Amino acid sequence: MLLTAALTLVLGALAGEAPHAHHRGDGAGRFPDATVPSFEAKDRRWTQPAPAWSNAAPVLFAGQVCALAEPTTVWCVDADTGAPTWSAQLDVLDALSGEARAEAEAARAAALVAEARYAEVRQQWSALRRELRRDPEAMPRLEAADRELKALEPVLEAGRPYITPPVREIVGYTSHSPLTDGTRLYVLLGTGLVAALGPQGERLWSTWLGPAPTPRRGYHLGTCATPVLVDGSLVVGWDHLVALDAATGQERWRGEPPYALYGSPAVARPDGRAVVVTPDGFAHDARSGDVLAEGLGDAWFVGPSVDGDELMWIGRRVEDPRREPQGRIVAEAVRLRGATGALAVERLWRTELPTRDAVYNAAVPAPSGWWVGDALGRIWRLDRADGTSTLVDDPRGTPAYASPVSLGDTLLVVNDDGMVRLVDLASGEVTLRTRLGPTRATPLASGRRVWIRTLEELLALGVP
Amino acid sequence: MTLLLGLWGCGLFASVPSAPAPVLPPVAPFRDEAGPPRIAPDATALPEDLVCRPGVASLDCFEAIPEATVTLGAQSADPTAPGYDPAAAPNEGPVRTVRVPAFWIQRHEVTVNAWNKCVAEGWCDPAQVGTGLQANVGRLDRLDHPVNQLTWRGARQVCASLGARLPTEAEWEYAARGTEGRRWPWGDMPGCGRIATAGETREWGVHMPEGGTCTFAGTTHPASTSGMSPFDLVAMAGNVWEWTADRYVPPEGEAAPEGDDLRIQRGGGWADEDPLQLRTTVRVGVREGLQLMDVGVRCAWSRP
Known part of the structure; x- marks a missing residue:
């Protein structure tokens, strides 16, 4: 017992564990007590292959580093050793029970069959549309295909909310980072399922917000708004901003106007x-x-x-x-x-900004400015007083989807192609350029550890 | 004067024929209590708010198309003859030169919002638009998308609610390709529609070709985005096929399917993966009553 407690204390100190109410450190991407690690392979503390890719940032929870994997997996490893501790698949049906669950399962099964046939007939429909240009006798066959599609639609509509249909690979279902208040791990998936899990993966509560909303701007590539924890509420940006009681999952309020934003x-x-x-x-x-x-x-x-x-x-x-x-x-x-x-x-x-290239990541505040990366991998600094922008680095790389973070006085930026840069926040000097695997998840840091979740693995970096 | 008239009689100043314009019976509102159309029947000018203005965002407005003598159609038989296009189907001919009187045409395809208004005002029959997974009507996130699954009758109704009408096929083609006879509304390079930038946003119902094939978009796109024709019209290619007033008459040697009248659709739609399907001369005849997921309309108007 004493040994367990002592180990917990030691592991806690090593991990610098503290309740997180936000993702990205303090919510603004700052890890003020973190130390810049070594990126050399020999100093790597451990590496754990990921079950699948994900864009979600990992989180520290109960002595573990927990991450997500496409399409619906939560997986955790020991923060210090990297040894797997538990994993879980989260299904939308978890939020249902009894007759409602049985009906949903049946609707899902029927829709899966209908979906395959729908895809086949839709291809035929498109081909007939093309054929109509040269052969009006394609009309009756086009009409027949159109009728069959319309007959399949009600079956699809009934079952689709319970299916995990393919989304564009870039966003997937696990782009919302998990959160913890130290007691529970909160996960939102692009299926609309919100779940609270305990330290051993036990399901505490789950609720379903409904199918993913179509975003009000941009194409429907999926959803990726990470929730926030505030004063006992888990606030989720879905079709609306929805506040759930963090202890029970019960809805506390639903905001207007609609949300449906990335x-x-x-x-x-x-x-x-x-x-x-x-x-x-x-x-x-x-x-x-x-x-x-x-x-x-x-x-x-x-x-x-x-x-x-x-x-x-x-x-x-x-x-x-x-x-x-x-x-x-x-x-x-x-x-x-x-x-x-x-x-x-x-x-x-x-x-x-003197650029038309998109910005996909949140900025990090520092005394020297707001720091952000853009869709071409450039790093910009915006003056705190008047917003004047300065291009700090232009590597002609790939987008930075992962938000930058600050480790004390150093900015850590990881690009989609795995390019890693450290930037001195006072001088703006790029002090390190190196490369890991392709990464879209924002890094996690605590004390003398930094964890980076690439698309293929979870790395623990340390100070030599 | 006598000499001139004589020369005229000799055919030296033979006039260009006018583009054919089908004569259709007027459209009555679906419900008796419908109010008057937005453009009065005897109006000699469009209301100001229906005239497109630079810098003014409007999804309902009309652009003026001046009278012109234009060459319409395409043929693939003779590379040396006018209107040669190796991809032309037989029904895209014959190539002919016609005079198209001045008219106005909507810059954008008719939106779901406009259709909903038409139904609420009693002009449009809601049954003229299909329902289901592919329907834009009924979706709150598609209000500025083109109304789709629209019958020809529904198309006439929504135009009539404005005091407008369906464009004739000649008007449509002239509006799409201008007087220089563009192969696509934006020019002569194959494409699927304008896209925003390299990178993430494919802001069009059909995407730029990769290896000659357009990437299947899967759905319509908001009516407000690009794809300009010579007259600043949007989405004359892709997004939704557009009904015209004309009946489809098969070319010689081609039989027409039985059943409802076939009416001509132009412009291609979001489901078309082949850039050649989006050329300005492509035309198909479709039964009036069909509610296809890639069909909508834009309206035209001319002085009485």
Whole structure:
């Protein structure tokens, strides 16, 4: 018992474990107590192959590093040794029981059969459409194919909510990073399932939010907004912003207007009051969901970054879809105030970056600026005072989907192609360039450890 | 004057024939209590809010198309003759030169929003649009997408609710290819529609070809995005096929299927993977009552 307790203490110290209410360190991508590790292979503490790829950041939970794997797997390993501890498959049907579950299973089975036939007939339909150009006698066959498709549709509609249909590979079902408050591990999947798990993977509660919403901007590639934990609520950005009681999964409130955005919500505390801020610039009271402010900022693919009472949005802004369908890359910052009532909004600055390339990751605040990567792997620094942008590094690489993080005074950026860079946050100097495997998950750090979840493995890096 | 008239009689100044325009009976609103159409029957100009203006976003507005003498159609038989296109099907001919009087045509395909309004106002019969997985009507995230699964009758109704009509086939083709006879609305290079940038956003119902084949989009795209024709019209290729007023008459030697009248659809749709299917001269005859998932409409208007 004593030994177990001692080991737990030691492991906890090594891992620097503390309850996380956000992903990305303190929610802004900062790990202030973390030490920059060695990236040399010989200093690697351990490597564990992943069951499948995922974009979700790993999280520290009960002495373990827990991660996700496509399409519906949660898997955990010992934080210090990398030894697998448990894994689980999370099914939408987990949220149902009894007759409801039996009906859902039957609907799913029928829909799977119908889906295969639908795909076949749709191909025929397209070919007949093409044939009609040269042969009007294709019309009756086109009509027959059209009739069959319409007959299959009700079967598909009934069963599809329970199926995990293919999504575009880039987003998948596990792009939302898991969270923990130290007691439970919270997982949101692109199937709409939200689950709370215990330290050994025991299912504490699960609820189903419904099928993935079609995003209001961009193509329907899946969903990827990571929830936030705030004052006992797990707040999920789904078709709407939905607050669930973290202990029971019961819905506490549902926000308006609709959400259906790629970017993650963020938590700010102006004058101590918890508010949940959305990528499209709404601030909701964390207790009630009431809108306290709107029009704060706007970004297509990523949520706001928060530093105290200062918030920053960066991303695509499309104001004239006809003339500029790709829009511009706009960054803007506001300060929020107000412990009660409506929030007071102070607009700090607005700037446009000299690039049209998208931004897929959230910025990290530092005294020297807001730091962010773009779709071409470039690193930008935006001045805190006026948003003036500086191109810090331009490697002509691949996109950075993983958000950068700061380890003390050093920025860690990992690109989609596995390029790793360390940047001194004071000087802007790139102090290291190296390469790991292709990565889309934001790194995790604690104390003398950094964990990086590439598409194929989980690495534990340490200080030599 | 007598000399000129004489020369005219000799055929030296023979006039170009006007493009044929089918005469269709007027469309009555679906419900008796429907109000008047947006454009009055005796209007000699479009209401200001229906005229497309630079910098003003409107999914309902009309662009002016000037009168012109244009060459329509394509043929694949003779490379030296006008309208040669090696991909042309027999029904894309004959190549002919016609005079198309001035008219107006909507910049965008009719949206779900516009259809819903038409139904609410009593002009449109909701049964003229199909339901199910591929239907845009009924989906809150598709309000600015083109209405699809639309019958020819429904197309006439939604245009009539505006006080407009279906474009004739000649008007449609002229609007798509301009006076320079573009093979695709944007020019003569094959493509599936305009895309935004290299990278993630494929902002079109059919994507740029890779190895000559368009990537199947799987669905429509919002009516507001690009794919410009010479007259700044959007989505004259792809997104949804568009009904025209004309009846489809098979070319000589081709039999027509029995049943409902066939009406001409133009423009190609989101399900078309072959860029050649999206050329401005491609035409198909489809039964009036069919509710195909890739069919919609854009409306036309001209002074009475």
